[in-house]
Amino acid sequence: MSVRVSRRAVLAALLLAGAATASAPDLAEVPAPWGDEAVVVRGRSSSVAGHHAPAELLRDLARRADAAGRRVAGVLGRPVRPVVLVPGSAAEAAGLAGVASVDGLAAVADDGRVIVVPEFFARLTATGRDVVLTHELTHVAAGTGGLPIWLYEGFADYVAYRDAGLPVRVAAAELAAEVRAGRMPRHLPGPADFALQGDGARLARAYQEAWLACRFLAGNRGERTLVRLYREAQAGGVDGALASLGLSTGMLTERWRAYMRDQLA
Ligand SMILES: [Zn+2]
Incomplete structure (x- = not known):
């Protein structure tokens, strides 16, 4: 590796x-x-x-x-x-x-x-x-370099969907269905969520959850800040990179959940 x-x-x-x-x-x-x-x-x-x-x-x-x-x-x-x-x-x-x-x-x-x-x-x-x-x-x-998978995959989807012209409820259809059914994710998606074989809907939701975490950061703090977070997390870990924005993983998780409710419910 x-x-x-x-x-x-x-x-x-x-x-x-x-x-x-x-x-x-x-x-x-x-x-x-x-x-x-x-x-x-x-x-x-x-x-x-x-x-x-x-x-x-x-x-x-x-x-x-x-x-x-x-x-x-x-x-x-x-x-x-x-x-x-x-x-x-x-x-x-x-x-x-x-x-x-x-x-x-x-x-x-x-x-x-x-x-x-x-x-x-x-x-x-x-x-x-x-x-x-x-x-x-x-x-x-x-590049990669020690990033949490939500940031690695979410950033790639942030760039991929940025100019694609798809409504968020369309691009995140599987996650939107869960949110509307009252099943809100509790944690940012981790390696186990991306490794699931044979459950295509869960895997799709993992990407969508990661995408919306990065989309939230870009919308809330600006795209340049998202890029800087990615670079700083590569260099020194995500906790320190989030701290430089006044955030912890727990605080980001709460705000991401509110954002998903707002965007998808
Ligand atoms: Zn990828």
């Missing part, structure tokens, strides 16, 4: 390197599988490499990755140059990401690049594709 994270950090730094105008990255900068068999499409700021993937899909992904890159850069305040890999199958995607299975995932973030899972990505709406790409690209660009 630590090896993977540190490799990711190095590559993310490369992807974000310097230039004020983000041109398409040289794929030599990232681990490039497939050699001569790769088909590469470059967008304005993105590079998309496919393996046995339709050319039209690669061109569509380059356009979407450019847009996702602009969204992430707009929140983080620096250029982002997306690298997207499009393998031929979910099995190949799992092999690239170094995991046993990517079943049910439309894309994953790994080693400074977003890996699309073609079978599941194809089932998404146009808005869903943009949301997934932006979510995973946020992970790549913002």
